[in-house]
Amino acid sequence: MTTFVLAGGCFWCLDAVYRTLQGVQDVVSGYIGGTTDAPSYEAVCTGTTGHAEAVAVTFDESVIPADVVLDVFFTLHDPRQLNRQGADVGTQYRSAMFPADAEQEALFRRAIDRAGTMWDGGVVTTIEAPGPFFRAEEYHQDFFAKNPGQGYCLAVALPKVNKVRKAYSRYILAS
Numbered sequence: 001m002t003t004f005v006l007a008g009g010c011f012w013c014l015d016a017v018y019r020t021l022q023g024v025q026d027v028v029s030g031y032i033g034g035t036t037d038a039p040s041y042e043a044v045c046t047g048t049t050g051h052a053e054a055v056a057v058t059f060d061e062s063v064i065p066a067d068v069v070l071d072v073f074f075t076l077h078d079p080r081q082l083n084r085q086g087a088d089v090g091t092q093y094r095s096a097m098f099p100a101d102a103e104q105e106a107l108f109r110r111a112i113d114r115a116g117t118m119w120d121g122g123v124v125t126t127i128e129a130p131g132p133f134f135r136a137e138e139y140h141q142d143f144f145a146k147n148p149g150q151g152y153c154l155a156v157a158l159p160k161v162n163k164v165r166k167a168y169s170r171y172i173l174a175s
Contacts (some may be wrong), residue, residue, distance in 0.1 A: 001025060002061055004069060005032055005098040005133055007052035008077035008125075010083025013157045014055040017076045017164045018143035023063025023173050029136040029143070032098055033128050041137055054098065056133055064171050070111035071118075073097075075167055077159045079115050080122040086156065094120040095125040098133075156160045 007174055008014055011029040018027045031039050032078055034051030044051045078093045097112075099105035106119050108127050139146075144157050165172050 001058050002066060003058040005054055005056050006073050007054035007094060008073060008117040009055040009093045010088050011055050012143040013076060016157045016161050017057060019056045020161060021064055022062045022173055024057060025060060026058040029137060029140045030054055030056060031134045033096060033131060038134055041043055046091050047092055051092060051097050052094050053092050057158045066107055068171060072164055074115035074118060076164050077124040081118055082124045089098055097125060097127050098130040099127060100130060111141050
């Protein structure tokens with residue numbers, strides 16, 4: 001199993017998308033890249049902790065290749081937006097990747113290069129030192145599935161899920 005830690009806006013969207021893919025064994029929403037130990041959602045939302053909302057995606061590379069997992073990441077969010085995704089504004093919504101080792105860092109750099117062609121350049125995604133990953137509060141885990149009628153889920157997360165389903169239909173779990 002391989003785990004990537006990725007930040008690309010609200011973790012509810014990342015979580016919702018990755019849970020639809022074959023080979024994904026686990027998705028954990030959390031916080032990474034900041035200076036506060038054991039941050040809370042409320043603290044991260046202030047933008048003062050330095051943390052990004054992120055997901056730790058654990059997957060089986062014999063089912064879904066690492067490059068596909070990373071290309072999905074760049075499909076589901078706009079990596080040209082600095083410290084924001086749409087109406088979600090702040091460093092906690094930055095586009096960032098947190099490699100566990102040099103091999104992952106090389107994979108991430110190649111994925112950023114591919115994203116540059118997908119998005120016509122201007123990608124601002126950063127590669128940051130991993131540091132500690134703090135699991136978000138339980139109500140954030142699998143938020144989309146638990147709250148399908150919630151406004152943010154319908155307006156923001158669902159279109160991203162549908163975009164990835166269309167672009168990566170080969171890897172979508174059967175309903």
